[in-house]
Amino acid sequence: MIDERLVLDANAVAGDLEELFGIDLTAVVHRCAHCGNLGPMATLLAYVHGPGTVLRCSVCTDVVLRYVRTPWGMRLDVRGAAELRLKLPAGPDLGPTIRPVIPTPGSGRPVEE
Numbered sequence: 001m002i003d004e005r006l007v008l009d010a011n012a013v014a015g016d017l018e019e020l021f022g023i024d025l026t027a028v029v030h031r032c033a034h035c036g037n038l039g040p041m042a043t044l045l046a047y048v049h050g051p052g053t054v055l056r057c058s059v060c061t062d063v064v065l066r067y068v069r070t071p072w073g074m075r076l077d078v079r080g081a082a083e084l085r086l087k088l089p090a091g092p093d094l095g096p097t098i099r100p101v102i103p104t105p106g107s108g109r110p111v112e113e
Contacts, residue, residue, distance in 0.1 A: 006047070006048075006049055007045050007046065007047060008045075008048060009042055009043065009044070009045065009046060010025075010026065010041050010042050010043065010044040010045075010046050010055055011026055011042050012046050012048065013046050013048065013053055013055070014026050014042075016053065016067070017041065019074075020067065020074060020076060023086070025041045025084075026040065026041055026042040027040050027041070027042065028041050028084055028085060028086055028087075029084070029085040030044070030064060030065075030081050030083070030084050030085075031081065031082040031083045032057040032059065032060060032062060032080065032081070032082065033062075033064070033079065033080050033081060033082040034057065034060050034062035034080065035057060035059050035060035035062065036082070037057055037058070037059040037060065039058065041055075041084075043058045044056060044057065044058060044064055044065070045057075045058055045061065051068055052066055052067055052068030052069075052075075053066065053067055053068070054066045057080070062080055063079075064078075064080040064081050065077070065078050065080060065081055066080075
């Protein structure tokens with residue numbers, strides 16, 4: 001059982017996350033792959049007292065992101081994040097958003113969404 005007094009919010013590892021991604025992630029919205037919770041990365045629960053750092057969903061406590069420093073760099077696992085909503089700096093207009101082609105079940109043919 002985890003001693004809840006040792007659990008921090010993800011603001012405690014903001015520097016590590018910025019080192020990994022190159023931007024401040026505390027306000028970036030994530031979606032938990034397990035429960036679907038949407039929220040800022042800063043609301044994740046940070047477990048930092050192991051060999052690596054584990055960030056868990058504040059709703060279901062499933063692992064969203066984990067990383068560990070090694071002598072060769074950092075290892076990152078984001079399988080628990082269904083998405084990260086990153087805002088990019090304003091850049092050139094790249095035209096309309098491309099919509100994915102989703103196959104119709106049973107037809108074997110793709111159909112535009």
